[in-house]
Amino acid sequence: MLDPAPIVEAAPAKINLALHVTGRRPDGYHELESLVVFAEVGDELVAVPSERDGLTIEGPFAGALSGGGDNLVTRALSAFRARWPEAVPEAYHFTLRKNLPVAAGLGGGSADAAALLRFMQSRSATPVPLPELSAIAAALGADIPVCLLSRPSEVRGVGEIIHPLKAFPPLFVVLVNPLIAVPTADVFRRLEKRDNPPMPALPDPLTRPAQLAIWLAGTRNDLEPPAFALVPRVAEMVARIGRTEGCLLARMSGSGGTSFGLYGSEALAHQAAHDLRSDWPQSWVAAAPLVQP
Known part of the structure; x- marks a missing residue:
């Protein structure tokens, strides 16, 4: 008899604290440098043993997604089974709880696919090396390899060069999305300069909020002006x-349209979230700790 106990794999929201566009490749892809962190808020992937693989999508933002074969989760599952056909003989029905706004600059789809790959790796009867899993992830989407790790990281290139940080300050984030579409392609199309200066070197070790705030003051999100x-x-x-009390940095994440504030205090973050919900009751607002290394 199949064990019906559900297994939950978190898909944390990805946030670009800094995002520098430093060049454009001949193939059209942009060279990026970014400091990426993850929040303890996001989607959830729930797996239950089943007679056959399947996917159901639910949650407040489920309506914006398809449960068909073009979904990143099902594509990730197909890619894993094609590469390691005997590794996980059991079938699973997955329920994706879509808690994050879609196309919001939070890496939601990439985080969902990464959660699927982590789950399959954890259930594998044979070793699935992380470099090979990362290669599968990269073929599906540029953000998926860093979402596999879901820890603070420097990311370069088109997402293939990842340096996880050994330390990171304990911080809290407030995320705000106006629920207005900000198409990524349109943002890049309006980008006036594509060979901007790179990020400065990070302090090592990076352990204090003040260190990070000083470093962030010398960084940018080059996609803000077009967005x-x-x-x-x-x-x-x-x-x-x-302008909220205690905010160390306010910036847009990714290509938008989610904005964020960083705080050294949980109380200040939750107060800011409360005030921002009052200002924009029709928007999506969340407060959460940042994931530690």
Whole structure:
């Protein structure tokens, strides 16, 4: 008899604290440098043994996704089974609890696919080396390899060069999304300069909030200006978050439209989230700790 006990794999939200566009390759892909962190809020992938593999999507943002074969979770499952056909003989029905806004600059789809790959690796009867799993992930999407790790990391290239950090300050984040589409392709199309200066070197070890705040002051998100031009509400949100008490940094994540604030205190983060919900009751707002290395 099949064991019906569900197994939950978290898919934490990915946040770009800094995002520098430093060049463009002949194939059209952009060279990026980013400091990536993850929040203890996100989607969840729930697995239950089943007669055959399947996927159901539920949650507040389920309506924006398809449960069909073009979903990143099902593509990740197919890729894993194709590469390691005997590793996980059991079939599973997966329920994706979609708690994050879709196309929000939080790596939601990539985090979901990474959660699927981590789950399959954990259930494998034979070793699945992380470098090989990362190669499978990279073929599915540039953000999926760092989402496999879900820990603070420096990321370069098109996402294939990942340096996990050994230490990171204990911080809290407030995330705000206006639930207005900010198409990534349109943001990059409006990008005026594609050979911007790289990120400065990170302090080593990076252990204090003040260290990080000083370093972040010398960084940017190069996608902010075109995203702000497309959706001025995002610029308004970044400015408003920056005025909340105790905010160390307010910035947009990825290509938008989620903005974030960093805080050294859980109480200050939750107070900021409360105030921002009052300002924008129709927006999505969440407060959470950042995942530690």
